[in-house]
Amino acid sequence: IAGITQAPTSQILAAGRRMTLRCTQDMRHNAMYWYRQDLGLGLRLIHYSNTAGTTGKGEVPDGYSVSRANTDDFPLTLASAVPSQTSVYFCASSDTPQGAGGYTFGSGTRLTVV
């Protein structure tokens, strides 16, 4: 592992199903983030975590939950998927909450809810 690993790379999901997107980093970064990217809207923050054991809501948190049990992992869960959650999801991390060194992004998960 080098940087951030996201899994799966892509997924087609039936509406109403539960899904967890995985994100793992090996840089020992304190802060982690989940963004979604939609055409014409840019990257929008879903949830964030400044350090292990803490999480916070971003701009578009509804329908999503996160946990941060340890430094390396930051999974994003869709409890009951809806078609409006079709998007590309990016996990990111930074060495401090203020991201002084910039964010490191994963390669993304393309999710289609049908």
Next chain:
Amino acid sequence: ILNVEQSPQSLHVQEGDSTNFTCSFPSSNFYALHWYRWETAKSPEALFVMTLNGDEKKKGRISATLNTKEGYSYLYIKGSQPEDSATYLCAFDHGNNRLAFGKGNQVVVIP
């Protein structure tokens, strides 16, 4: 919701030409301004993190300036090459531990 505007949305540049584009952000409660380069089918990569008014940063042929008092940053590409084709994102941090991204400047360099 923080309003981060980037212009122009897209531009085509002839190889060898120089170009620049703008990121506008709220001038109050400024903490940092980030620039990222995002190539198709890849993930965004950090170019610059700028924190001080008047900051100028450079990486190869790409440079950026920052004006926090009036709320704008310019990104310059000197002597554009085809490998510079990408979307350039700016993101504003007003110190709440989260970045607000603009929609990006899509650059296509024509050989």
